[in-house]
Amino acid sequence: MRSLKSRIVGTLVVLFAAVGAADAGASYWLSMKHIDELLDQHLQGAAVWLSAGKVGTIGTIGPPQHSIDGFVGQIWKRGLSTPTDNTDPDVTFNRDAPGGYSVERINGHRYRLYTLRKDTDDLTYQVGQPIAFREQTAGRAALESLVPTVLLILLVWIAIPLIVNAAFASLKRASADAETVGIGRLTPLDISQVPEEVRPFADSINRMIARLQVGIDAEKRFIADAAHELRTPIAALQLRIDNLENAPDVTARGERLRELREAIVRTATMIRQILELARADAQQDPGAAVDALDVREMVRTLVADLLPIAYARSIDLGVRRFDATHLNADAGELRMAVRNLVENALRYTPAGGCVDIDVFEDATGAVIRVTDTGPGIPEEALGRVFDRFFRLNAETVEGSGLGLSIVKSVVAKHGGSISLENRRDGQSGLVATVVLPSLVMAIVDG
Structure with missing residues (x-):
């Protein structure tokens, strides 16, 4: 062309x-x-x-x-x-x-x-x-009168390429600048001399460069934070191994082996959540399969999987409002997000507490709500809990600080919203509400 x-x-x-x-x-x-x-x-x-x-x-x-x-x-x-x-x-x-x-x-x-x-x-x-x-x-006489016209045509033929080349010179400069753009140099293009007709396109390129810069900066921070966070569990693993080698007797060896297993589980959990967050942050592939998901069935399976954990911690895990709800979503990612919400509630709810799940549809869309009887979140910290690696009570509560970040990324990826608020019904605890675009489905029995 x-x-x-x-x-x-x-x-x-x-x-x-x-x-x-x-x-x-x-x-x-x-x-x-x-x-x-x-x-x-x-x-x-x-x-x-x-x-x-x-x-x-x-x-x-x-x-x-x-x-x-x-x-x-x-x-x-x-x-x-x-x-x-x-x-x-x-x-x-x-x-x-x-x-x-x-x-x-x-x-x-x-x-x-x-x-x-x-x-x-x-x-x-x-x-x-x-x-x-x-x-x-x-x-x-008529032919003589044509001489100026012929000369003018020749001059214009010469002038047109010169004028067009001059008009496109700024685009050449912008193109040369664009050639230098890379991961290490995301400098916006100089579009001060670009023609008005091309400026919207040039502006869109600069906006794309700005978005790339934001994304790359976020990835750099994520990698730096992940590396920093992984140093502690890896160091703990090394310490547990050293302790295991220096165990004086069989009883001590068994105790230290148990501690090593726990450290390995915590490290594996953190690595799994880091991978889940990376997957959640990835943009939706237009060709990826999207499931017509039965939310109620998904929650039922999830509760069954987490009941042993709730039982071990003496927490009452169950559902209250449980309406038929359907939506289009990546089943694996949405299950991962809801699981992180419930696990987060179980982690912060003390023994003898309660974690309830509600599933229903209203005018806003498909709603998944998790309510616990934990200590809640201080109002000044509500705006930070979605930050990566941010943890409340890090000294007393285990966790990587990635669960809510994963939930937020998945929900945003599916065009939904998530909100956290402390309970106002006379009990302490937190209410996490996820709202996603619903899908009204007609189910015909075969």
Whole structure:
């Protein structure tokens, strides 16, 4: 495909050539017409001049070879068969030609003739001019009038590429700047000299570069935070291994082996959540399969999986409102997000507490709500709990600080929202509410 610049130059050259050709044709025709009218006026003026007795000033011995402008003048007197005066004896006009302008063929040549009759002196004055001479004169003058037009067309043909190249020079500079853009250099393009027509596209490129910069900065922070957070569990693993090697007896070895297993589980959990967060942060693939998900069935399975954990911690885990709810979502990701919400509630709820799950649809969409009887979150910390690796009571409560970050990323990816608020029904605890676009499905029994 040809470049935009080549197409613009080609189009303008062809367009101006067509306009120039039309203008030249019109100029040529108008010049011929005006010169023909001017020569007619000269014919009429010569006849008037002849009637004023200026016979000697019209022609010399005979046109067109012996007369400057090819005029032939004749004077006829009523009753005579030959003219009394004739500037060219070889040419004799028809004295009975109509008054005014007419065309006659004489000696094989066509003449443009003007006839003037004066009844006061019984004389007829005729002035003629060879049409070939008139056409030659008019054609030469018309062609000369085309010289400026032809020169203008040539100049414009030369100017068009120069002007277009100058207009595209700023785009070349922007393109050269774009070639230098990379992961290590995400500098916005200089679009101060870019034409207005291209500015929206250039602005969109700069906005894309800004988004990439934000994303890359976030990834760098995430990697740095993950590396920092992983140092502690890895160091703990190394310490547990050293302790295991130095165990004095079988009982101590068994205790230290149990501690090592717990440390391995915590490290594996953190690594799993880091991978889950990376997956949740990935943009939705337009071609990825999206499931028509039965939320109630998903929660039922999830509760069954987490009941042993709740039982071990003496926490009552169950559901309250449990309506039929369906939506389009990636089943694996949504299950991961809800699981993180419930695990977070179980982690912070003390023994003897309660964690309830509600599933229903309302005007806002499909709602999944998790309510616990834990200590809640201080109001000043509510805005930070979605930050990665942020943990409340890090000294007393295990966790990586990634659970809520994963939930927020998954929910945002599916076009939903999540909110956290402390309970206001007289009990301590937290209410986490996820709202997602719902799908009304007709279920037909087979």
